[in-house]
Amino acid sequence: MTEIVADAGRCVGAGQCVLTDPDAFDQSDEDGTVVLLQAVPADDEALKRAQIAVEICPSRALSLTD
Amino acid sequence: MAVVCVEKVAIVGASLAGLAAVRALRRQSFAGEIVVVGAEPHRPYDRPPLSKDFLTGAVTTAGLALSPDDEDLGADWRLGVTATGFDPRTRSVRLDTGEVLRADGVVIATGARARPIEHVGVHTLRTLDDAIVLREALRQTGRLVVIGAGFIGAEVASSARKLGWDVTVVESLSTPLSGQLGTEMGEIVSRLHGDHGVRLLTGVPVSGLTGTDRIEAVQLADGARIEADLVVAGIGAIPNVEWLAEAGGLAAVTSVPGVVATGDVTGSQHWTFAVEHPATAVASLLGADPPVARAPYFWSDQYGVMIQFAGHRQPGDTVRIVEGDPEQRRFLAVYERDGQPSAVLGLNQPKLFTRWRRQLRSVPQEA
Ligand SMILES: Cc1cc2nc3c(=O)[nH]c(=O)nc-3n(C[C@H](O)[C@H](O)[C@H](O)COP(=O)(O)OP(=O)(O)OC[C@H]3O[C@@H](n4cnc5c(N)ncnc54)[C@H](O)[C@@H]3O)c2cc1C
Numbered sequence: 470m471t472e473i474v475a476d477a478g479r480c481v482g483a484g485q486c487v488l489t490d491p492d493a494f495d496q497s498d499e500d501g502t503v504v505l506l507q508a509v510p511a512d513d514e515a516l517k518r519a520q521i522a523v524e525i526c527p528s529r530a531l532s533l534t535d
Numbered sequence: 536m537a538v539v540c541v542e543k544v545a546i547v548g549a550s551l552a553g554l555a556a557v558r559a560l561r562r563q564s565f566a567g568e569i570v571v572v573g574a575e576p577h578r579p580y581d582r583p584p585l586s587k588d589f590l591t592g593a594v595t596t597a598g599l600a601l602s603p604d605d606e607d608l609g610a611d612w613r614l615g616v617t618a619t620g621f622d623p624r625t626r627s628v629r630l631d632t633g634e635v636l637r638a639d640g641v642v643i644a645t646g647a648r649a650r651p652i653e654h655v656g657v658h659t660l661r662t663l664d665d666a667i668v669l670r671e672a673l674r675q676t677g678r679l680v681v682i683g684a685g686f687i688g689a690e691v692a693s694s695a696r697k698l699g700w701d702v703t704v705v706e707s708l709s710t711p712l713s714g715q716l717g718t719e720m721g722e723i724v725s726r727l728h729g730d731h732g733v734r735l736l737t738g739v740p741v742s743g744l745t746g747t748d749r750i751e752a753v754q755l756a757d758g759a760r761i762e763a764d765l766v767v768a769g770i771g772a773i774p775n776v777e778w779l780a781e782a783g784g785l786a787a788v789t790s791v792p793g794v795v796a797t798g799d800v801t802g803s804q805h806w807t808f809a810v811e812h813p814a815t816a817v818a819s820l821l822g823a824d825p826p827v828a829r830a831p832y833f834w835s836d837q838y839g840v841m842i843q844f845a846g847h848r849q850p851g852d853t854v855r856i857v858e859g860d861p862e863q864r865r866f867l868a869v870y871e872r873d874g875q876p877s878a879v880l881g882l883n884q885p886k887l888f889t890r891w892r893r894q895l896r897s898v899p900q901e902a
């Protein structure tokens with residue numbers, strides 16, 4: 470099962486992930502770093518969005534496990 | 536525009552936009568052959584850290600890789616190979632190896648290079664190789680003069696300051712960053728230099744450089760002379776389009792079906808465009824529906840302050856602070872045109888920034 474992993478320590482709070490999938494990602498109120506709302510993509514479309522989020526995150530803070 | 540049958544795609548430029556094009560092709564179910572030609576010997580790496588954490592040593596070369604070693608995109612990477620000519624009619628790319636690479640679709644992603652100042656001791660920063668040389672030069676400390684207070688110049692100043700250098704930034708515009716942020720916000724953002732003990736001299740162009748074996752000083756048009764042990768020029772980027780000259784240039788070749796351009800070669804200078812737009816470019820090659828385009832976005836990191844900007848600001852837009860305090864260097868400013876938000880600027884306001892940026896999407900944007 471594919472799962473999204475977020476490394477908040479690397480995240481710079483660019484919000485690219487939130488714009489890509491607001492159902493899966495949010496940003497913390499304190500410092501704007503990533504918060505996972507939905508770590509396991511529900512369907513293929515959500516998985517595609519997660520892949521895009523991984524690629525367009527400028528700090529490479531996101532990854533997918535197999 | 537759709538090419539009837541695309542079996543082979545050539546991508547010229549093996550950096551952020553080139554890699555994003557390969558990924559987009561595969562995501563859009565392209566199963567054919569992909570050849571990527573890149574002049575640099577390196578696998579795609581990330582440039583933004585080069586002026587920031589790479590110079591200060593917080594990030595190493597390994598940390599710049601854009602693609603994990605195990606990522607298998609089924610592409611043929613021709614690294615260290617330069618495209619020297621192009622025939623759009625037959626979609627043939629001439630390589631410096633003497634070969635001619637013929638494809639059904641061609642993605643032009645050759646990016647840009649730093650505008651040079653040819654003088655001993657003057658560095659520019661665009662590539663990993665440039666950054667390695669500059670990082671080495673920054674190992675001792677001394678007096679650094681940065682020519683150009685744009686984003687890259689400002690970031691180099693910030694990194695060098697952190698390393699203990701005495702730094703002066705010279706800028707010919709009277710307000711740095713006014714082209715991108717407007718004068719009001721350009722002025723506020725450029726105060727970061729003074730906050731951190733970096734001298735900023737504006738409104739005076741450089742008139743010359745002195746020193747024959749090594750750099751000695753930067754001469755300004757008003758007669759001032761600034762002693763320097765090291766000079767970095769951050770005076771803009773030039774798109775790499777010379778290889779298209781014979782074929783009529785970038786606009787001419789991209790008017791031919793089966794040829795698209797993306798990333799910095801188009802004149803954009805933002806990471807996010809180079810990572811997102813290739814999906815649109817590739818969709819047009821494959822005759823697929825393009826994904827929705829977003830308003831331009833860029834960020835910069837100076838003196839530990841996260842600067843973010845999104846939207847289409849135009850001269851004449853008004854700007855107001857909607858949250859925070861410029862004096863604290865933590866605020867959110869919204870640009871407006873005809874009562875509608877046109878752009879948004881945040882300093883150390885990442886979450887609020889995203890909220891405003893999201894609203895920009897629903898605003899109709901000119902191309
Ligand atoms: C120091 C620095 C800091 C930056 N910081 C930020 C930032 O904080 N935020 C932000 O939004 N953006 C930033 N940017 C901009 C961002 O890095 C660029 O927008 C991005 O790299 C563009 O990607 P690209 O693939 O279009 O072009 P490039 O990265 O320029 O890559 C083009 C590639 O094509 C190759 N090439 C050129 N000509 C040929 C040829 N004829 N044949 C074969 N290959 C060729 C080049 O060697 C190069 O490898 C920064 C850039 C630099 C240099």
Ligand code: SF4
Binds near residue numbers: 530
């Ligand atoms: S895109 Fe990356 S850097 Fe930006 S908020 Fe998401 S995880 Fe953080």
